[in-house]
Amino acid sequence: MSKDNQVLEEFSSKEYEHGWSIDLESDSAPKGLSEEIVRFISLKKNEPEWLLEWRLKAFRHWLTMKEPKWPNVKYPPIDYQDIIYYSAPKQKVQPKNLSEVDPELIETFKKLGISLTEQKRLTGVAVDAVIDSISVATTFKEKLGELGIIFCSFSEAVREHPDLVKKYLGTVVPSNDNYYAALNSAVFSDGSFCYIPKGVRCPMELSTYFRINAANTGQFERTLIIAEEGSYVSYLEGCTAPMRDENQLHAAVVELYAMKSAEIKYSTVQNWYPGDKDGKGGIYNFVTKRGICAGDYSKISWTQVETGAAITWKYPSCILKGDYSNGEFYSVAVTNNYQQADTGTKMIHIGKHTRSRIVSKGISIGKSQNSYRGQVHILKRAENARNFSQCDSLLMGDQCGAHTFPYIDVENKSAHVEHEATTSKIGEDQIFYCLQRGIDEEAAIALIVNGYAKEVLKQLPMEFAVEAQKLLALTLEGSVG
Amino acid sequence: MLKIKNIHAGVENKSILNGINLEVKPGEVHAIMGPNGSGKSTLASVLAGREDFEVTEGSVEFLGKDLLAMKPEDRAREGIFLAFQYPIEIPGVSTVNFMKTALNKIREYRGQDALDAVSFLTLMKEKIKLVEIDQSLLSRSLNEDFSGGEKKRNEIFQMAMLEPKLAILDETDSGLDIDALRIVANGVNKLRTKDNATIVVTHYQRLLDYIVPDYVHVLYQGKIVKSGTKELAMELEEKGYDWIKSEMEVA
Ligand SMILES: Nc1ncnc2c1ncn2[C@@H]1O[C@H](COP(=O)(O)OP(=O)(O)OP(=O)(O)O)[C@@H](O)[C@H]1O
Ligand SMILES: [Mg+2]
Numbered sequence: 001m002s003k004d005n006q007v008l009e010e011f012s013s014k015e016y017e018h019g020w021s022i023d024l025e026s027d028s029a030p031k032g033l034s035e036e037i038v039r040f041i042s043l044k045k046n047e048p049e050w051l052l053e054w055r056l057k058a059f060r061h062w063l064t065m066k067e068p069k070w071p072n073v074k075y076p077p078i079d080y081q082d083i084i085y086y087s088a089p090k091q092k093v094q095p096k097n098l099s100e101v102d103p104e105l106i107e108t109f110k111k112l113g114i115s116l117t118e119q120k121r122l123t124g125v126a127v128d129a130v131i132d133s134i135s136v137a138t139t140f141k142e143k144l145g146e147l148g149i150i151f152c153s154f155s156e157a158v159r160e161h162p163d164l165v166k167k168y169l170g171t172v173v174p175s176n177d178n179y180y181a182a183l184n185s186a187v188f189s190d191g192s193f194c195y196i197p198k199g200v201r202c203p204m205e206l207s208t209y210f211r212i213n214a215a216n217t218g219q220f221e222r223t224l225i226i227a228e229e230g231s232y233v234s235y236l237e238g239c240t241a242p243m244r245d246e247n248q249l250h251a252a253v254v255e256l257y258a259m260k261s262a263e264i265k266y267s268t269v270q271n272w273y274p275g276d277k278d279g280k281g282g283i284y285n286f287v288t289k290r291g292i293c294a295g296d297y298s299k300i301s302w303t304q305v306e307t308g309a310a311i312t313w314k315y316p317s318c319i320l321k322g323d324y325s326n327g328e329f330y331s332v333a334v335t336n337n338y339q340q341a342d343t344g345t346k347m348i349h350i351g352k353h354t355r356s357r358i359v360s361k362g363i364s365i366g367k368s369q370n371s372y373r374g375q376v377h378i379l380k381r382a383e384n385a386r387n388f389s390q391c392d393s394l395l396m397g398d399q400c401g402a403h404t405f406p407y408i409d410v411e412n413k414s415a416h417v418e419h420e421a422t423t424s425k426i427g428e429d430q431i432f433y434c435l436q437r438g439i440d441e442e443a444a445i446a447l448i449v450n451g452y453a454k455e456v457l458k459q460l461p462m463e464f465a466v467e468a469q470k471l472l473a474l475t476l477e478g479s480v481g
Numbered sequence: 482m483l484k485i486k487n488i489h490a491g492v493e494n495k496s497i498l499n500g501i502n503l504e505v506k507p508g509e510v511h512a513i514m515g516p517n518g519s520g521k522s523t524l525a526s527v528l529a530g531r532e533d534f535e536v537t538e539g540s541v542e543f544l545g546k547d548l549l550a551m552k553p554e555d556r557a558r559e560g561i562f563l564a565f566q567y568p569i570e571i572p573g574v575s576t577v578n579f580m581k582t583a584l585n586k587i588r589e590y591r592g593q594d595a596l597d598a599v600s601f602l603t604l605m606k607e608k609i610k611l612v613e614i615d616q617s618l619l620s621r622s623l624n625e626d627f628s629g630g631e632k633k634r635n636e637i638f639q640m641a642m643l644e645p646k647l648a649i650l651d652e653t654d655s656g657l658d659i660d661a662l663r664i665v666a667n668g669v670n671k672l673r674t675k676d677n678a679t680i681v682v683t684h685y686q687r688l689l690d691y692i693v694p695d696y697v698h699v700l701y702q703g704k705i706v707k708s709g710t711k712e713l714a715m716e717l718e719e720k721g722y723d724w725i726k727s728e729m730e731v732a
Contacts (some may be wrong), residue, residue, distance in 0.1 A: 428533075433569040436529050437583035438557035438590065439640065447582055451573025453620070 005267065023110075028087030033080055034350035041086045045155055047466070048162060058083050058175035058185030065179045066407065067229060071342040071405055072371040073311050075284065078249060085187045085220075086391070140204070145230075149233075150195040154222050157193035164195060168226055172292045178197075180251040181288040184220045191222035196231040196262075207236035211232050221252040222228075227262035228359025229295060234265040238465060250309075251286045260322065265303070267460050269468055272308035279367075281340030282310025289316035293325030301328040302345065305468045307475045310339060317346035319355035327356040330456040334475050335368030335400070337401040344374040344405075349382040349415070358389040361453045364400035365476065368469075371403040378415040391421045394452055396476075397446075446473035450474055482507050483528075483548075483647055488539035490527050496536070497523045499703035504645040505647065508675040511690055512714060515700035516722045517583045522566055524700070525649045529563040530556050544646065557583075558590040560646030564636035564653045568624045576635060577605070584694075587643065608641040612668035624638050629656035630671040637668050644672070649680045654688040666691030689727045699725055701719045 015409050038059045042052040067078070078339055099322075149163060165277035175185035196202055228232055237254075250272070255262050277283025285308075291300035303318035318327030329345035348355035356376065364370040370393065378385045404421050426437050428447050436445035450457065450469050457465050483505040490498040497520045505511055513521055527534050528541065543549040548556060571579065585595040596604070611615055614634050622634050630731030633653050640648050650669070654662055669679065669692050681692055688709055689697070697714045699707040699720070706729055707713065717725075 089603040098581075170609045302651050427569070427570045430571055432529075432531055432553065433565065433571070434579075434583075436563050436565075437579070437586040437643065438554055439583050441584065443582060443586060447570060447574055447579070451571055454573035 002407040025054070025154055029085055029100065031082055031084055032061075033083070033085055033187065037085050041187055041189075044086060045158075047158060048164060048371070051158060053426045054170065054175065055186050058182050060188075061176040062179070063181035065176075065182055067179050068313075070367065071313050072405075073340040073342050075311055075312065075340075078284070080183075081211075083249060101186070106358055108223075110324065124199065128141075145201050145204070146196040147203070148456075149200060149202055151182060151191055154188070154191040154193050154224070156222070161193070161195070164226065165224070168224060168229070168257055170255075172257060172290050173288050174255050177187045178188070180286040181255070184222060184253045184288070188220045188222040191224075191252070193223070194225040194235065195277070196225075196227045196233045198228040199230045200228075201231065202233040205234045205236050206463075207221070219250045221250075223254040224250070224257075224268060225255070225264060225266070226257045227259060227264050229259045230261045232260075232265075233268045234461060235267070236461065237268045248282075249284050249286070252288070254287070254289040254316075256289075256291030256300055258291065258293050258295065258298040258300055258325075259299045262402075263299040263301075264291060265301045266291070266316070267464060268302075268304040268306075269460075269464065269471065270304065270308050270312070272472060273310075274308050274337065274339050274415060275310040277337050281308070282339070283308070284295050284311045285309035285314065286311075287314040290319065290346075291317070291327075292319040292323050293327060295325070296322040296351070297324045297391065298322050299326040299328075301330070301459070303328075303330040303456065304332070304343075304452075305460070305471070306331070306333040306341060306343060309341075312339075312341040312343055314343045315345055318356065318358065319350065321349045322354075322387075323351040324353045325351055327371050328359045328459075329356075329360070329374075330459045331360045331451040332363070332364040332456045332472070333370060333372075334365070334472065335370045336365040336475055339367070339368045341369070342371040342373055344372045344378070346375040347387060349376075349378045349387070351446050352381065352383040353385070354382055354387075355386045358387070358391070359455050360389075360391045361456055362393045362402050363396070363449060364398045364402050367399045369401045369403070372403060373405040373407075375407040375409065376417055376419075377407075377409040377413050378417065380411045382413050383416045385417070386405070386416045389417075389419045391419070392452070393421075393423045394449065395423065396423050399402045442477065443473075445476055449473075449476060482546060484540075484542040485528075486540045486542075488524075488527065488536060490523065490536045490539075490686040492534060498538070499528065500539070500581075501700075501703070501705055503698065503705065505678045505680065507646075507678055508673075508680060509696070510673070510681065510692060510694045512692075512694035512711075512716060513680060513698060513700055514684065514698045514714065515567045516723075519700045520703040521700055522651055523703075525680075525682060528556075528649060529561060530596070544665050554586070555590070558587045560677075562611060562640050562643055562645030562648045564633075564640055564648065564650040566651040566655075568627075568636055569730055570625045571623040572625050574581060574623050575621060579623050580605070580639060582640075584642060594643050605642070605716045608638060611671055612638045612641050613664045614638045630658060630661050633657055639663050641668060641672055643676075644680065647675050647680070648672075648677070649682070650683065651682045653681070654683050654685060663691060664689065686714045689714050701725060701729065713714045 015390060029037050038055050041056055046160060115271060173181050176182055185321055222324050224233060232301045256266060258264050272283040272285055272385060291385060293300055300318050306312055316329060320327050333341045333343050334339050345358055358374055362372055362373045363368040376387045393405050395402055402423060405420055410417060426445060430448055431444050449472055457468055460468055485501055485503040488498050488501040489496060499525060515521055523534060527536060535671055536549055581601055588595060618631060633656055636653060655666060657665060665689060694711055697709050698705045706725060
């Protein structure tokens with residue numbers, strides 16, 4: 001009997017005493033959430049005992065928690081017992097060529113300027129050997145390996161680097177942090193793990209694109225990035241291609257850990273299915289993202305372009321613990337039709353001379369609701385802390401809403417906190433000026449909106465920025481009355 | 482090239498243009514003068530297709546086509562350019578980006594391929610020289626925090642880039658210092674060919690020393706009440722508009 005099977009045996013017999021009733025041979029768990037299910041997931045993933053315990057603790061805590069009601073979003077109650085929490089990564093039926101793929105999707109790809117090869121990769125069409133993404137990924141991985149950089153799936157990290165995972169998991173976002181983080185901690189499926197050793201500057205943008213087994217990480221994704229002293233990494237999450245998923249609820253957790261003088265730049269383009277024009281369907285994206293600037297002179301920078309999801313609940317935050325550490329948050333959030341977004345950031349200043357900068361650009365179209373929620377907290381020992389916040393809202397049409405909820409909490413008198421907020425509309429004059437130069441209304445709006453969001457877009461890595469611009473234009477399509 | 486016949490236009494219950502007739506032929510420069518509020522900018526806007534103004538009567542033919550039936554962007558693509566009296570700010574969008582978008586939209590309409598980056602830059606360099614504009618201005622947000630003169634100069638740069646068939650310059654000279662006036666006027670002159678035409682709206686005869694008009698028209702209460710050659714401009718400079726007004730009253 002192989003070692004794995006032995007473990008499995010042990011577990012299953014043990015579980016039997018507790019009334020284990022799930023078919024372990026099954027590829028997926030039955031609907032619903034219970035301790036049994038948590039054990040089942042951990043078992044299926046061959047996890048060590050400590051991780052199972054960690055999950056169980058999170059689960060038990062989750063049971064005592066209530067779904068947050070404070071976000072400015074509305075949705076029917078979620079039945080957590082009606083969700084399947086584990087199903088083994090399935091080999092989907094691969095389409096043989098692009099003609100077998102949803103033509104609407106292909107049309108969107110074309111508008112985004114996504115290459116044919118990339119279109120095939122995204123839709124799961126088999127690609128030929130030369131440009132096979134796996135071979136690209138392999139060369140890529142070797143190169144990173146030489147520098148001592150670890151970049152792999154979360155499951156692989158649990159197997160190959162358990163000490164690192166054990167040391168840092170849950171240190172930035174504790175498993176009892178909030179309702180969705182607790183849920184994620186109990187049932188997370190997979191995700192990414194990234195470790196940059198001391199003094200290493202990661203020579204390329206790390207993106208899940210290059211990670212083998214990146215597909216099917218499921219609805220409860222978990223990411224952990226650790227940057228050792230003096231290291232640097234830029235990480236890209238998501239892609240501009242539309243992401244469809246039959247799972248309605250997504251609750252991811254991302255933890256960033258920056259040591260002394262380390263810098264982590266985390267960029268996201270979120271384009272989950274937003275639902276149709278009447279507000280039917282669409283993903284609920286309830287994410288907890290947080291980074292800690294643990295060492296002096298460290299820096300964490302979040303950049304996000306959010307165009308998708310029916311509901312977004314997301315506050316990438318920075319805990320500025322090290323002296324002279326620096327946190328940044330740059331966000332563009334677009335909502336159209338019936339989309340709702342409640343997003344922003346928290347900057348917690350603990351160390352002396354800590355700085356933070358918040359630039360949030362909301363764009364509301366149609367009947368959508370777009371809220372910025374931000375907290376700046378300057379603790380007592382944070383001498384000479386500085387914060388600058390800029391929250392702008394752009395409204396298109398008169399049926400949408402933009403809301404700003406800034407919370408500022410200053411416990412040290414030496415702090416300098418600046419908050420600016422504006423609300424604007426695209427002027428008729430601006431449109432006419434564009435029209436007079438031969439630019440049609442749709443292109444004019446895209447141009448003006450991209451200009452409005454420029455301060456954020458320019459934070460993105462070059463290639464990503466170009467795609468994000470196209471994505472914004474695409475999201476605005478049809479918004480012209 | 483342009484035939485304006487008996488144009489009446491206005492907003493809601495207010496009529497602003499009361500029967501304008503004007504014909505512009507290729508290669509010509511027409512100057513339109515007239516007191517404040519006489520309808521000069523309104524005429525320019527109507528030609529450019531601004532929807533705020535309703536045309537209640539009359540017709541406009543441009544290069545054999547019915548101009549009033551065209552969408553504003555198509556008028557621009559057909560070769561009408563308006564240098565705005567008050568250029569608009571577009572935050573975050575540079576003149577370079579703005580011109581690239583405009584030029585490629587116009588080219589697309591005409592069935593031409595988009596310009597690649599190198600050709601675009603070459604063209605831009607050439608036009609920068611022509612209108613002597615400070616290059617650093619072009620990468621800043623369009624018209625945002627530009628001085629009055631810089632805005633006007635930028636309009637002329639855009640005109641140079643788009644090479645229109647009919648350019649309408651609405652008080653492009655106001656706000657320019659003496660050197661800038663000369664430079665802008667030189668730019669306009671260099672862009673003149675036997676195939677394109679220019680309408681300059683101005684209050685000052687000075688500009689017409691540089692851009693010599695073939696015809697000068699006086700607009701008053703939404704009508705062209707007097708037309709002549711450049712001597713008319715000098716007469717106006719000397720006497721003001723009162724004699725025209727009194728002439729009108731007598732008539
Ligand atoms: N959108 C509008 N609504 C109401 N009245 C308008 C509108 N636009 C222009 N007008 C009026 O029409 C008249 C003509 O305005 P216009 O701007 O065409 O004058 P102008 O000849 O260009 O004057 P100036 O020399 O001051 O630039 C003015 O009385 C003005 O107030
Ligand atoms: Mg005027």
